[in-house]
Amino acid sequence: MSILSGVSEFFGLDIGTTAIRLVQLKGNGPVKHLAKYGYIPLDSRLAMSDSKPDQLKVIQAVHELLGQARITTKNAVVGIPSQRVFTTVVDVDRLSPKELAKSIKYQADSLIPTPLAQSKLDWALLGDSPKDKAKVEILLSSVPNDFIEQRLDLLEASGLNVIAFEPDNLALARALIPAGATGPQMVIDIGNKTTDIVISVQGGPRLTRSIPTGAEAMVRTAAQTLNIDDKQAQQFVFKFGLNKDKLEGQVYNAVIGTIDILVTEIEKSIKFFVTRYGESAKIERIIVTGAASVLPEFPLFIANKFGISAEIGNSWRNVAFPADRQNELLAVSNHFGVAAGLAERIE
Ligand SMILES: Nc1ncnc2c1ncn2[C@@H]1O[C@H](COP(=O)(O)OP(=O)(O)OP(=O)(O)O)[C@@H](O)[C@H]1O
Ligand SMILES: [Mg+2]
Secondary structure, eight states: OOSSOOOOOOEEEEEOSSEEEEEEEEOSSSSEEEEEEEEEEOOTTTTTOOOHHHHHHHHHHHHHHHHHTTOOOOEEEEEEOGGGOEEEEEEEEOOOHHHHHHHHHHHHTTTSSSOGGGEEEEEEEEEEOSSOTTEEEEEEEEEEHHHHHHHHHHHHHTTOEEEEEEEHHHHHHHHHSOTTOOSOEEEEEEOSSOEEEEEEETTEEEEEEEESOOHHHHHHHHHHHHTOOHHHHHHHHHHHTTOTTGGGGHHHHHHHHHHHHHHHHHHHHHHHHHHHHOTTOOOOEEEEEEGGGTSTTHHHHHHHHHTSEEEEOOTTTTEEOOGGGHHHHHHHGGGOHHHHHHHTOOO
């Protein structure tokens, strides 16, 4: 979905439901240096609201953030919330790049849920199809034009020049998965309202899922069952998490319903993946971020459940920075996966 190419300076912009975040990198080598980063909290109603006054508040917040982070370029690569994106992996005939583009366009209407005329289509060649030697597999994604146009209006009103849009989950995979990983890797990002799952093989996302539940649901249930306000519930949830021994398991009981929904989806994703790529396609590692990396015992719980090692992701793993900034940056790592991945794009 690149609108311009060859742009030298740009930043990655993640408009989440709890905050807006940005990351700008500099340099030309394979590992770029951190130039700037920043975030500004957002009322969780605003980011998804269609109302004009709410959108003005988002524009205002973007302005403030650009000022705070001392951003001077107008060029932005912008994340698209995964729940607005339809992504699928399909097998198509092996053709020349030009013919392939034509063929995909021709077939697209039967592959995406929205009418082609009302959708922005994007695709990337992944490699040989695991099912048919004569075919290649491609990652196809589509976003409704309405959403893209609304976002463009908002960002242009913020004085920005959008050089590309990219689904959040693809950016996450780029930032968090080790470049040298040979086996399949899974990323789980528990956001406020949605949880993203990605399975990637050698840098190519093969499966993405967006589940409409996240930290907010856990906090709300905890508030109700423990009969406390949301702020206290938030503190309890992120203090005790899935530890059954704390508070007589009351926090565990409050969050486990949401966790079970996620576990079911992870299970389905693994099954789907194995069905397509075979038993040898065993997930090597699960990388967690967002609320998943600060919810006590979540990585352990997932590792035990699936018998796959789980670790907390480092959003800055592909970014160079001075050693004395290590603590500051790692403390916010769980919030910056999307923005860092967008900034790491090669335009
Ligand atoms: N260190 C922490 N302590 C307490 N709560 C946290 C912490 N980190 C994240 N959270 C909570 O976890 C949730 C996920 O945070 P994240 O920054 O990923 O949300 P988001 O990107 O704004 O949400 P979404 O992707 O759904 O739009 C939020 O509800 C946030 O309040
Ligand atoms: Mg997010």
